[in-house]
Amino acid sequence: MTRNVWRRFGSGFAISAMYVLTVLALVPLALVLWFVASKGAPAVLHPEFFFNAERPTGIPGGGVSNAIVGTGIMVGMASLVAIPIGVLSGIYLAEYGVARWASWVRLASDVLVGAPSIAIGIFAYALIVVPQHHFSAISASLALAILMLPVVIRTTESAVGLIPNGLRESGLALGLPRWRVSLQLILPAAAPGVITGALLAVARASGETAPVLFTGFGNQIFSVDPTQAMAALPLVVFRDALTPYNDLQQVAWGAALVLVVMVLVINLGSRWVLRRQIRLAGQL
């Protein structure tokens, strides 16, 4: 009898240990959010933080407007390339996914997710910066596009895969060609999931530092010229955090807060959209 009591006690102990470990795993998240919020708030609370460009240490009123615009431009250009290609590849995988080639594409995109982003930065550097002899936002966009691609591919594939076959068959039964069925029927039905994937890719690209280090390079001056070096939020965090100056470190925390808020909004928002998508697909 006592043996069974011990067994039940051991099981209860084990389950509580697992809860403790899971909470332990979440402690860093809470700490990161808390410190970024509290240390970044003083910088962000000044409106000029969003309207002024970076300034050297000692000169008050420095902001990150150049970096926000720079990140926007570079990620925007990357999206223009990565999202259409990624969506079409994802549709291919979902619709013709049994082909042998499809399994290679799947493996390649899963591997690409884990490829070191700094190596992708070197790639963009060699391909664009070296021939041009100067850093440019375009080269950063190339690197970011490669990082976004696999995310868009795999989320599109799973979103399109959720659409029931009936929709496909009724389109075909009406005599629509394959391309119209997949682009005008399936894709709109899967749109929430596809958009979610695109937004997650945008969030990932906006936070990446390593591929932008020697492509976009950063720029203290407000610039919107994509053929020139351009500032980016993660670069501001990286460079200013490592300076010994208090005011620049302050800017770094502020920029980190902007990044974290953006990433959190996109992630939590997309989770909500995705849940609706799954419900809607169930009704189709």
Next chain:
Amino acid sequence: MAAAVDSTGETPDSVPGPPDRYRAFIAFVSWAAPGALILIVAVLVQQAGPAISRFGLGFLVGSEWNPVTLQFGALPAIFGTVVTSAIAIAIALPVGVAVAVLLAEPGAQGIRGAMGIGIELLAAIPSVVYGIWALYVLAPWALLHVETPISEHLGFIGFLGGPPRQTSLFTASLVLAIMILPTLSAVSRDVIRAVPRGLRESTVALGATWWETVWRVVLPTARAGIFGATVLALGRALAETIAVTMVIGNRYEIPHSVFFPAYTLASVIANEFTEATGDIYPAALVELGLVLILVTLMVNVLALLMVRSAQARIAV
């Protein structure tokens, strides 16, 4: 027309019809991902050319890094990359598997659902944000409450010796452990979820407690997949750049203790690439990148194959 079934019952896919140009087009577009991968490796090989031909295989075992005398060897960086990743795995594995077991439990979600969202957000935080947090918050705390006590009491063990530093191999491993945890637990959770319900239920029906079911039946069944998840997380750790660069201390040598500064492949590139001049120096940096990408690609392919085959085997 494509899905109409003709009188013989065959789908027209097997009947020669007009070529499906749409299919051909999106199949062509889907070349982008594999194409990018191949192109990246090819360009890196080409860029690293001067260093490869000059140092040969000696590059991998040389331990000097001197841009003045143009002597370059990758060993300290390889050492740093491997050791930080290994320590990170050792820290993250028990926690990650516990998280996975908990999140994979069937039935009511509630608090576990919220924990799952938290773990996924952990994956969403940008690397550079972990970096600044680690530099100003984690590193000073770890020095005071982990590194110093350990090196004082266990310092006689060579690799735990002092005096510890804030930016060190150990601090970098700690950040890495936090960063790879979501990968490890998410993939392990999927594998554990694939364990058939019947297996669990029959164990419970035999009178086993929850823990006995998990420890004796569920985890052994999912073992191969969890191993794959661990290897996948290892790949993430090897590839991580910015957060590590900010806290590892950036010293190009093989440290005697885990509490000393070191360097990793990715952080050498991050710090020195924009300053490298001449032919050999940048090529040597690119070769570090080449070593890094080839290793991570192999690790990732291996891990993905392991996870897939484990899932397929369990599900049957």
